[in-house]
Amino acid sequence: MIAANFHHVTRRYGIGETAVAAVSDVSADIVSGRFTVLSGPSGSGKTTMLNLLGAIDHPTSGSVVVAGQRLETLRGNALSDFRARHIGFVFQAFNLIPVLSAYENVEYPLTLLGVSKERRHADVLDLLDAVGVAQHAHRKPGELSGGQQQRVAIARALASRPALVLADEPTANLDSATGAAIIALMREIQRSRATSFVFSSHDPQLLESADDVIHIRDGRVVSVERNVSPEVVL
Ligand SMILES: Nc1ncnc2c1ncn2[C@@H]1O[C@H](COP(=O)(O)OP(=O)(O)OP(=O)(O)O)[C@@H](O)[C@H]1O
Numbered sequence: 094m095i096a097a098n099f100h101h102v103t104r105r106y107g108i109g110e111t112a113v114a115a116v117s118d119v120s121a122d123i124v125s126g127r128f129t130v131l132s133g134p135s136g137s138g139k140t141t142m143l144n145l146l147g148a149i150d151h152p153t154s155g156s157v158v159v160a161g162q163r164l165e166t167l168r169g170n171a172l173s174d175f176r177a178r179h180i181g182f183v184f185q186a187f188n189l190i191p192v193l194s195a196y197e198n199v200e201y202p203l204t205l206l207g208v209s210k211e212r213r214h215a216d217v218l219d220l221l222d223a224v225g226v227a228q229h230a231h232r233k234p235g236e237l238s239g240g241q242q243q244r245v246a247i248a249r250a251l252a253s254r255p256a257l258v259l260a261d262e263p264t265a266n267l268d269s270a271t272g273a274a275i276i277a278l279m280r281e282i283q284r285s286r287a288t289s290f291v292f293s294s295h296d297p298q299l300l301e302s303a304d305d306v307i308h309i310r311d312g313r314v315v316s317v318e319r320n321v322s323p324e325v326v327l
């Protein structure tokens with residue numbers, strides 16, 4: 094099954110002579126239930142591809158499909174609603190709301206979706222527990238370490254039970270031990286919730302644990318490695 098797909102996608106920034114194609118005629122499939130890493134040097138187009146998948150940005154030409162929906166056909170409320178229900182985003186700088194506690198940050202997307210207070214309470218506690226920061230639920234982001242903030246950001250991205258979780262360099266701001274713990278955590282969540290993850294990264298630890306690696310250079314896909322893990326070999 095295909096979780097998402099790029100079909101001849103180009104994203105150009107600027108106009109005329111100074112235009113830059115951040116992504117050039119990219120076609121690629123993101124396979125459901127797998128851990129996909131977008132790998133490439135700085136400026137190769139990783140963040141642009143994630144933003145296109147998350148419908149935060151739109152192609153100049155071509156089509157991006159997520160969960161069977163062509164994103165360019167959605168506008169306004171339909172687009173924000175689709176994003177809230179189907180996509181979880183973990184930003185590089187975590188983007189937690191500083192005045193809200195860890196609990197409230199994870200609760201917020203559920204409030205937006207109109208989930209009842211009782212279910213929000215149960216879900217938020219479950220998520221904070223799953224990412225190992227339940228004991229810090231009342232703390233604000235400024236009172237948490239980088240790794241703890243990253244865990245809260247992951248919990249928040251998972252709150253709506255999205256089919257697709259996107260993360261821009263999720264381990265870049267973490268020391269290697271914390272990075273390894275975060276990778277293991279996301280792996281565990283991916284297995285238990287059948288979620289598809291797409292990351293951008295040049296972290297060798299992350300590349301090693303990926304199912305699929307899409308290598309990009311200068312906005313183009315140069316190769317795709319699909320690793321077959323021993324347990325899925327028939
Ligand atoms: N808003 C923008 N306006 C103009 N050019 C942009 C914009 N965003 C990105 N670019 C250009 O598009 C190209 C791809 O950028 P992108 O941020 O996707 O790269 P990246 O692979 O995420 O890099 P990094 O590893 O440094 O985060 C770069 O050449 C960048 O300068």
Ligand SMILES: [Mg+2]
Pocket residue numbers: 139140141261293
């Ligand atoms: Mg980037």
